[in-house]
Amino acid sequence: MQSKCRLLSALGCFALAAGSWMIAAPASARDDAMTTVAIPAQPGSIELGTGPLPGATHPEAWHRQYGKLFARNVAVATLTPFLPDPDKASGTAVIVAPGGGFHSLSMQNEGWDVARALADRGVAAFVLKYRLNQTPPDLDGFARSMRDLMSGPVPAHRLDPAASIASLGPQIADARAALALVRGRAGEWGVDRQRVGMVGFSAGAMLTLATTLADEGAGPAFIADIYGPLAPLQVPADAPPLFVAMAADDGLFAKSGFGLVESWRAAGRPVEFHLYEQGGHGFGMYPKPTTSSGWFDAFARWMKMHGWLDRRHAGDLVQGAAR
Helix, strand or coil: CHHHHHHHCCHHHHHHHCCCCCCCCCHHHCCCCCEEECCCCCCCCEECCCCCCCCCCCCCEEEEECCEEEEECCCCCEEEEECCCHHHCCCCEEEEECCCCCCEECCHHHHHHHHHHHHHCCCEEEEEECCCCCCCCCHHHHHHHHHHHHHCCCCCCCCCHHHHHHHHHHHHHHHHHHHHHHHHCHHHHCCCHHHEEEEEECHHHHHHHHHHHHCCCCCCCCEEEECCCCCCCCCCCCCCCEEEEEECCCCCCCCCCCHHHHHHHHCCCCEEEEEECCCCCCCCCCCCCCHHHHHHHHHHHHHHHCCCCCCCCHHHHHHHHHC
């Protein structure tokens, strides 16, 4: 409980600091304005059954920025599968949680693009479109609300842990439902239930950590924190292997130390940490001339080192799905 409170109490400060545009876009697109787009087709998306966001009144909306798509006012959570070619499927699955400060979701750069890259490596990937805090329905109002949010002082005091946990309740429920769905349909999707991991970006990394701490025995088998919070916490004795990637010039999380990594090491749990000299916050799958662009290849090598990219025989998958 203590570790959960420490992590989730950071939610309010994080929300004040993070807006959907605070990403390290390519230099040629850095000044791109947000433009409204129609909600795109999301073939294969599955509603998670966690219900509409309590009190939600604004409809889901999408916009384009930096050449990529973002969602906001998500009130109904979905999971979209990106399955690998059966001939190279490893049996491993990864749930992908995009970031956006819990006010938007970077669906393309930190969602679909990541999922396609994982599927190309033989991993069944599932993009989690989790529910978000409500913002004004029009794009101008959304931009104004985020500017107002960021213009105020960041509270110096720690927020009430119970209130913070309640604030993340819908998102944790969505992540739990995603894990349960993938494991429940493991046979259909060629997945070993014991090899279901989760990777999160920024706010999605916070959700990944919160889900891991909240679901003792039912959480992901391995996790990745990509430019997410690095505050120290009390690590469970059975914490899953952790992969961390961060740019040293990240304006949100790189200035407060690397307590999360140190906590994992102190607990004797597997952890790998990549600190890139440059990359900013939100580099994701953008092609950039910085070494931060190599994070995905490093993540894939880490997965291979643990055996998660090794193909499982059909009999192994059947047994894994039945556990």
